[in-house]
Amino acid sequence: MDDQRYKEKFSHDYTGAVAMAFFMANLLFIGIVYLILWGLYFLAYQNASQVSKNHIKQALWGSTITTSIAIILAIIAFSTTGFASVQALLMAEIYLMVIVPIFMFFGILGFSKAINEKNFRFPIIGNLLGVEK
Secondary structure (H helix, E strand, C coil): CCHHHHHHHHCCCCHHHHHHHHHHHHHHCCCHHHHHHHHHHHHHCCCCCHHHHHHHHHHHHHHHHHHHHHHHHHHHHHHCCCCCCHHHHHHHHHHHHHHHHHHHHHHHHHHHHHHCCCCCCCCCHHHHHCCCC
């Protein structure tokens, strides 16, 4: 394979796709993946393409929102009836059956766009960050 074809084939910036993958993983593995996503932001944001920067910003904000929701629900459960209660189970099910599917849907769409190096705008988060479609 000559150098030009090699550069064209492997010159893509997949940082945005990695960020979206971490965003989706953070929905189920809250905490450690969130910290890894921050690490990706600090290590790769400066050298990423503009499309990847948009994906990284949205993934980070989306993860911040979902992590905050999970922490708030955990604090409410711990401070009221404890984790071994019906209320805690109901809050966990609301998170897993409402919040996760909504954000996962947009994460999958964003991931598929990031793989193809296309912009994707989350409905509310992307509008607030000023991401173009």
